[in-house]
Amino acid sequence: MGEHVSEQDYYDILGVSRDASEDEIRKAYRKLARKYHPDVNPDNKEESEEKFKEISEAYEVLMDKEKRARYDQYGKEGVFNGGAGGFQWSDFTHYQDIEDIFGDLGGSIFDMFFGGGRRSRRGPQRGSDLRYDISITLRDAFEGMEKTLTLEKMVECPECGGTRSASGSEPETCSKCNGRGQVQAVRNTPFGQFATVMACDACHGTGRIVNDPCSRCRGTGSVRGKKSLKVRIPSGIENGSHIRLAGEGNPSTTGGPPGDLYVVVHVEQDKRFAREGTELLSEETITFPQAALGDEITVETIDGRVKMTVPKGTQHGKILRLKGRGMPDMRTGRRGDQHVRVLIDVPTELTDDQKELIRKLAKTFGNAPKEKKKGFFENLGIGIF
Ligand SMILES: [Zn+2]
Ligand SMILES: [Zn+2]
Incomplete structure (x- = not known):
């Protein structure tokens, strides 16, 4: 593996x-x-x-x-x-x-x-595994947290203390399987018949029989109950990760070890950040003058606001990097980067003064982009114009 x-x-x-x-x-x-x-x-x-x-x-x-x-x-x-x-x-x-x-x-x-x-095919069977789904925010995933889960599951019978017998007496050897816990059986499956060794149904594979089963748990040793558990969610956890809590599944009804609990962690989508492993992506909108002349803007990160320099001549859609402002790696704790996509806002409402200024500006450009970019059709190799 x-x-x-x-x-x-x-x-x-x-x-x-x-x-x-x-x-x-x-x-x-x-x-x-x-x-x-x-x-x-x-x-x-x-x-x-x-x-x-x-x-x-x-x-x-x-x-x-x-x-x-x-x-x-x-x-x-x-x-x-x-x-x-x-x-x-x-x-x-x-x-x-x-x-x-x-x-x-x-x-x-x-x-x-x-x-x-x-x-296990031989002897007492292990208890069944349980799955518990939790949802946390991206911020929780960033910081890591301890969460208390309350789960309904089978717990040790308080009456017999899990011994399965009313008197607490020792179970006897099963007569059907002579204590081996398994019997030969032929199973019909979609693929044909298979001779398989199966757990003995009389003793549920334990090889032993409880003669005076506890009435509260009907000889299974466990009853339905509630249990609170603390689970530590490591910083940097990825959406869909499993955390295994050994032995916290259902107890065995046949004297075997308990199953495990798998906590499946769902990290909620964040409105401000998209996540890709340790990398975060966000968007910031700036004005045309900021894009043209450059500026220092305040950017929201997963752990607070920081200043970011927008270089002069920044184009719409340009991605700027904030180093070390991403999510931590679950193993090393080293943080990824935040990638900020810069969007340039084109104003829809202007005052008369602003309109006048922009007209003046437009004249200096001669109403055409300064550098002629290769056109869409030229890129496709289609000679329409
Ligand atoms: Zn009991
Ligand atoms: Zn048996």
Whole structure:
């Protein structure tokens, strides 16, 4: 992990055009995912696993508007946290899609990607993972913050303390699976029949049976409840980032370890700044005299106002740079730049005096631009004039 699975182009991998719609990408992925699912290719499992990861990475990027835009512009280096870490399976946000496609078979994919931690086939099962979405402002993302989440989830049963039994007595060995926690079963899937080892349903894969289940939690050891959690959101966090809180998912109902909580951070669009990684873009409107003669103007940045020099002769649309006034990099803390696009305001209402002055000025220009720019049609090579 940490490296890109393949250096091939994501669009090529999925066999879609560069302007493919989300729907087309989803369809292409589903088709390929069925073909390369490792369970469907028992004879070349390794190869299909590689292929599966490859198409999943491509899918993840192309289904995410922001990642796709960065990929289109900068390639793979631009996609995963500035390219420093490469593709991590924790970046993968489309779990649901895989479950939709494969139902239960999706589970083995999670095992593959998450190192088997997500669903264990033997013994007590891990609790399920939870996802919690939060929205923060760009300013919050700039500063970083600590946020308290209150989530409704399964918590340890206060009655039995999570032991699952009313008396607190030791669970007995399951007679159906003789304590192994798993049984052989034949599963019917869209790809045919598979003989698989499944968790024993009598003991839910734990190999043990609680004879006097706690009445409050019905022998599961957990009940629905509320929990408050603090999560630290690092300064410079990118929209769509996941923060994993290990062990804060749902507790296991079968005596296994709890799942994890994934906090998905959405950074709201800011009215004043557009963001591209660590770079911010803003706009400032100036007058024609300021553009022509140059001036010092005050510019709003994410952390206060600063002075910026507009050089004389600044053209409409020119982008000036405020070094180190962008967003911090989440890892290094080093700030990017703010790029200020300068717009020149053409007044729509003028006093008589102003009109007179502009007429005078116009005479000095001879009513034509000083330097004749190459025309639009000349650029196209069309000799109309
Ligand atoms: Zn209980
Ligand atoms: Zn059993």
